[in-house]
Amino acid sequence: MPDDVVVGEIITCPDCGTDFEVSEVKEKGVSIKPAETVGEDWGE
Amino acid sequence: MTTLALMYDRIRWEEKVLTKTAEAGGLNVNRVDAKTVSLDSDWSIEETREKFGDIVLQRCISYFRGLHTTAFLESKGLNVINSMDVTLTCGNKLLTTLKLEKAKVPTPRTLLSFTEDSALKSLQILGYPAVLKPVTGSWGRLVVQLKDKDTAQAMLEMRSRMEGSLNQIFYIQEMVERPPRDIRTIVAGDHIIAALYRYAPEGEWRTNISTGGKGEICKVTGELEDVVLRAAETVGGGLLGVDAMESPEGILVHEVNNTVEFKGAASVCDVDIPGAIIEYILKQARR
Numbered sequence: 001m002p003d004d005v006v007v008g009e010i011i012t013c014p015d016c017g018t019d020f021e022v023s024e025v026k027e028k029g030v031s032i033k034p035a036e037t038v039g040e041d042w043g044e
Numbered sequence: 045m046t047t048l049a050l051m052y053d054r055i056r057w058e059e060k061v062l063t064k065t066a067e068a069g070g071l072n073v074n075r076v077d078a079k080t081v082s083l084d085s086d087w088s089i090e091e092t093r094e095k096f097g098d099i100v101l102q103r104c105i106s107y108f109r110g111l112h113t114t115a116f117l118e119s120k121g122l123n124v125i126n127s128m129d130v131t132l133t134c135g136n137k138l139l140t141t142l143k144l145e146k147a148k149v150p151t152p153r154t155l156l157s158f159t160e161d162s163a164l165k166s167l168q169i170l171g172y173p174a175v176l177k178p179v180t181g182s183w184g185r186l187v188v189q190l191k192d193k194d195t196a197q198a199m200l201e202m203r204s205r206m207e208g209s210l211n212q213i214f215y216i217q218e219m220v221e222r223p224p225r226d227i228r229t230i231v232a233g234d235h236i237i238a239a240l241y242r243y244a245p246e247g248e249w250r251t252n253i254s255t256g257g258k259g260e261i262c263k264v265t266g267e268l269e270d271v272v273l274r275a276a277e278t279v280g281g282g283l284l285g286v287d288a289m290e291s292p293e294g295i296l297v298h299e300v301n302n303t304v305e306f307k308g309a310a311s312v313c314d315v316d317i318p319g320a321i322i323e324y325i326l327k328q329a330r331r
């Protein structure tokens with residue numbers, strides 16, 4: 001996890017590859033929730 | 045102090061670096077997660093400004109989410125970059141093609157059909173190889189080469205069996221005879237901030253960075269600048285990723301991205317891309 005982690009950032013589980021979205025940055029560690037999966041309208 | 049509302053649904057490298065650069069440039073940044081909002085038609089202009097900020101940078105990854113939040117905020121009087129009109133055009137490859145074509149900006153010939161059979165007819169007119177793309181989509185997703193009639197039949201059948209009405213729109217384009225690269229330019233208003241070649245990786249014909257494309261610095265020629273800036277102006281201007289190809293007849297623009305990603309460009313170009321983006325936003329905020 002990056003030192004400057006922010007809410008809304010995606011972190012990937014190094015073991016299983018699942019994406020999680022950071023939902024809260026706490027003094028020690030972060031809370032996470034499952035990230036959304038890619039939608040057909042996603043992109044630049 | 046001016047507040048920049050940064051509308052997002054996922055924080056990528058770009059959103060982090062834009063936040064830092066904006067703060068360093070004296071802006072107060074209010075990051076708004078589009079997944080958490082309840083936008084109320086009853087809000088006044090003042091209320092909306094109070095909740096969001098003085099100027100909005102739209103960075104949603106979901107096109108429709110971005111389009112709708114932009115429509116709301118713009119109608120409440122906020123200056124959103126990019127505007128709703130620009131978003132509407134750039135989020136749909138057909139609308140983009142039509143605008144480019146009308147403004148005589150060189151762009152690949154494109155045919156449009158709505159059924160498998162008529163799409164095959166379009167291909168007969170256009171000839172093989174051709175390219176089939178979703179009108180809405182990005183990162184090279186479902187952009188496929190149709191080398192011959194057999195491949196075309198298979199691809200068209202698959203597309204027509206996919207769910208969603210957008211999948212029933214067949215946007216079919218001539219295959220441009222280009223080198224194994226295209227050109228990504230990042231445009232802010234009336235100038236090109238950065239330009240890079242994107243080379244397709246081994247065993248891949250698409251050049252998107254997301255499909256493994258490799259960036260290399262690209263010198264902006266007079267022709268490239270002219271075509272790219274006319275394309276940007278034609279779609280309504282703003283902060284754009286204008287993509288071009290080198291065809292035997294010269295530079296063609298094949299798409300314009302309205303929430304441009306620039307991590308790939310930043311890793312090869314010497315210019316300070318986030319700095320130039322924030323400078324553009326500051327200029328808009330002062331208007």
Ligand SMILES: Nc1ncnc2c1ncn2[C@@H]1O[C@H](COP(=O)(O)OP(=O)(O)O)[C@@H](O)[C@H]1O
Nearest residue numbers: 152175181182183184185217218219220250251
């Ligand atoms: N008409 C074409 N001829 C040759 N290559 C093309 C053509 N259209 C697209 N490509 C290749 O496919 C990539 C993706 O197409 P593009 O229209 O940019 O869709 P996306 O929005 O998914 O990036 C381009 O970057 C380019 O490398």
Ligand SMILES: [Mg+2]
Nearest residue numbers: 183184287299
């Ligand atoms: Mg593209």
